[in-house]
Amino acid sequence: MCIENIHDATLHLILHPKSNMTFPTSLYSRRDYLRSLAGGFGSLAFAALASRDAQASTALNTGIKSASVPKQPHFPASAKRIIMIFMQGGVSHLDTFDHKPQLQTDNGKSSGKNSNAKLFGSPWKFKKHGECGQWVSELLPHVARHVDDLCFLSGMHTDSQAHETAVPFFHTGNQSQLRPAMGAWALYGLGSECDNLPGYIATQDLRAFGQNHGSAFLPAAYQATILNPEASNPVANLKCPHLSTQQQRRQLNLLQQMNQQRLDRDDVNSEVEAVIASYEMAFRMQSTVPDLLNFSTESKETQAMYGLNSSNNKLRDFGRQCLMARRFAEEGVRFIEIGTGGWDHHFSIAESLPTSTSIIDQPIAALLTDLKQRGMLDDTLVVWAGEFGRTPAAQNGNGRDHNNRGFTIWLAGGGVKPGFNHGMTDEYGKEAVEGRVHVHDLHATMLHLLGLDHERLTYRNGGRDYRLTDVYGRVVKEILA
Secondary structure (H helix, E strand, O other): OOHHHOOOHHHHHHHOOOOOOOOOOOOOOHHHHHHHHHHHHHHHHHHHHHHHHOOOOOOOOOOHHHHHOOOOOOOOOOOOEEEEEEEOOOOOHHHOOOOOHHHHHOOOOEOOOOOOOEEOOOOOOEEEEOOOOEEEEOOOHHHHOOHHHEEEEEEEEOOOOOHHHHHHHHHHOOOOOOOOOHHHHHHHHHOOOOOOOOOEEEOOOOHHHOOOOOOOOOOHHHOOEEOOOOOOOOOOOOOOOOOOHHHHHHHHHHHHHHHHHHHHOOOOOHHHHHHHHHHHHHHHHHHHHHHHOOHHHOOHHHHHHHOOOOOOHHHHHHHHHHHHHHHHHHOOOOEEEEEEOOOOOOOOHHHHHHHHHHHHHHHHHHHHHHHHHOOOHHHEEEEEEOOOEEEEEEEOOOEEEEEOOOEEEEEEOOOEOOOEEEOEEOOOOOOEEEOOEEHHHHHHHHHHHOOOOOOOOOEEEOOEEEOOOOOOOOOOHHHEO
């Protein structure tokens, strides 16, 4: 962000806000000048920055400018934006939304001929809720009150049962190779509706499981900006503490002037243009982000609804994420991902699962209430999911293992049927048997609700056209309103 960090005395004088020197920009472009510094080392450094942060090959598909410009969808959209609520670790569908009476009846019996594991009925009671009669565990009383707004996919399945591959598969459609995240594809297809914020924001750092919020071979402008709403500086490296706003503005003005000179001369390096544009975005974010994360402007009732005054620190922190998601959605951010980990319950699920659900239950219900009251749920698609589910057999006597063959997620708003349940698992919840929906199908459906045809949303790289759903995926028309 701070150009003064280029350690060259001459450039320091030119860009320093107190310098009285002028620069004959009609004679030199910024690249010409950077090449001349220290025998070309300035140019090399800047080229390295561009290569790392912007991988596009053409001006048409490259740069933050193109990412920030709204684009027309392929067809009329039901949703303008997506809020993804990701529960990393794998939520037990059998203890939350997938009621299995037979599993309760056969609790303690052998789970199969070649297994020593015993069937493990849920320790919690289930009850029907709403006019739709959806079964919900007693662990989620707040969310249960919203079932008539939710669309459950109870026949989900995915390819991988390991976190290290299932998490990237859920986010990018590929479990082993670097691919753009679904948020990057959405931004690439539609652009952004806001000038002062990135079009793709995520709060959960999932880099331990791969590049789940990256742009891969798409231009770098489409990757997520990772934000920590609890940190003193929510966006890393955003502030330039030793320069005032006015001084930074002068620096950026000079860079843009030099940039335009080069554009006018037709010697365009689109990668560098994206880096320069990113400086502009970062400058505008310095004032926008702190304001949006200042929740003191919300009413006391709203703050209490989200749990911001809770004595449970983790609930309070997740409540801030949910409120942040609503505020960013209001500003036109195209794709927002929030979430929390801690759902990998191999041991002592009776003690650990209530801790996890107590963190998310109230804030998610508040987000749904808030969006609906503001008339935003109709054009905001909310998706709640984890990378897979859990097994009906007990692991370690009191936990559940990973299960990629059947699990439950839900969607709300944005053009899906409210109060609807599509698909089901077998009598023990082990495998999806009806209304099966693969993660590729979910991606295709999410893009469809944004007005994008998953087969047409492609990007050419390495001699072939890529898409989020690879060569798979179908739109789950059964859940469309």
